[in-house]
Structure formats: C-alpha cells, structure tokens
Amino acid sequence: MTTENKTTENKTIVGRALAELLTTGGVDALEPLLSDGFVHHRPDSTSSTKAEWLAAVRKALVPLAGMQVEVVHLLSEGDHVVMHSRRRLPAAGPEIAVVDIWRIEDGLIAEGWEIIEPTAQAAANLVWWEPAEG
Template sequence: MDEQVAHIVGFDVHHPGATDDPCPRLFGRLWHQEAKMTVPTSREVLEGFLSTLQAHGARRAFEQYAVEDYVQHNPKAGRGREGAIAYLEEEAAKGGRATVKRIISDGAMVALHLHMEFTDGSPDLAIVDIWRVEEGKLAEHWDVAQEITKTSISEAF
C-alpha cells in the first residue's frame, strides 16, 4: 500500500441560543486536519481484480475495481466497462484455464503475462494485459495475444 495525505477542512458552527432575529449571528471555528490514507498499489489493485474475477465473475470484478469511465483498447471488446464485461463473459463461456506467469508494475501501470488454455479446441494463447490504475481503480486497458503453436524453433512456452 502507498501512503497519501488527505487535507480535510471544516467549519464547526455554534448558535448561542434561540432568537427571533431573522439573521442570527453564527459563531464557529475553521479547522484543518491531515489524514494519512493508504492507497493500494497498482499491483494490489490488479491482484484484487483477478481474485474477484475468478471467484465472482467479470461484472462484480469490474464494478468493484474499475472506474465508471473505463477505457478499453481491445478491438474485439466493446466500449467501457460494459464492453469489457461482455467480452470476458463470452471468453469465459468457451471454458478453459488462465495461468498467471508474471505481474510487472511500475507506478500507475501494471502488466499481466498469462497463458490461456481453452477447452473448446481453440489454440492456447500467450497474453499480455496492461492497465493504467487511477486512484486505486483500473482506468485503462491494452492487450496483445499470440497463439502458442505446437511446434516452434524457439524454446517451449
């Protein structure tokens, strides 16, 4: 968790007794307070999102971990949170398993590298998802996917 400081300003009002005066005088004091808040790191946000996605599905994960004006750059998914939810629900219907290979974070950016295996006969995919995190929520997403072939001149995935 990252620590941030919030500045809170208030005014305490005191009205000394009831009166028929239409413009009674108000007394009070202005105050200022600093409060330390913990904000999850981009990695912690992504890990929470993935955990909720696995346990409760795309809709709950996006409602809990993504901003309302979420930006989706995947050309196969529709716009915003609703487009991402529909796309992930469609992909989940194919059946399969995602294995996280690594998570890399740098400030507000976090990347996920995973191996996706489908049970419907679709080819396995190596996927890299990249998110921008804003105030503890997923705000923007990009991804690339590569088919994992059965034969390769490089080492196996």
C-alpha cells in the same frame, strides 16, 4: 505513500480483479474494480467502454469456463501494471499467451490494453516482416 507501496498496491488491485473473475466466473465482482470512465483498447485500434467491455467479458466467460491461467510475470511501475500470462482451455484446448497492460487511477483500473497470441502460431509471428510466399 511511497512509490514502492503504490507499486505493490497497484499489483494487488490487478491480482484481485483477476482472482475475482476466475473465482466467481462472472463480471459482477469485477465491475466495482473498474473506474466509471474505464476504456479497454484492442490491437486493432478499437476501444470499448466499461459497459461494452464487461458485456464482452460476460459473453466470453461461457466458452472460457474452466480456463487455466498461469501468471508468468506481474510487473508494476508508476500507475501501470503489466501482466504476462499463459492461458489454457480445458480438455487440451489451445494455449494462448496474453499481455495485459492496466493503468490504475485512484485505486481503480482506468484503462486496459490486451495482446493475445495463440502459442501454436508464435513461430509464424516471429517473421511477420517477411513477404508472403506465393
């Protein structure tokens, strides 16, 4: 398989996982797309197993029902796929920007990293290195 074909295949796997999650509103269709050793990493350096992450996603789906997802960028290189999206809750709920990084192994999602930022707080985060006033 060429590198270009692998890149396209990996992007398709991630796209299918997102579509399954949003279309079905449940994690049952998502589970077979994850490897048994799947690990999800968070910015606070904590990680969760496949079962723990699926349980967290299942719990979050109720308050997130009807969420709109706009994929802004879907990039792939080697075994990694990066998805930048904007997500909005229904009824004029808050908007967030999300960057997901997925590692694909043997046709399954093996690892995931996620950064979430409420867009309303983006300006404050542009100067995170400056000392707080006070």
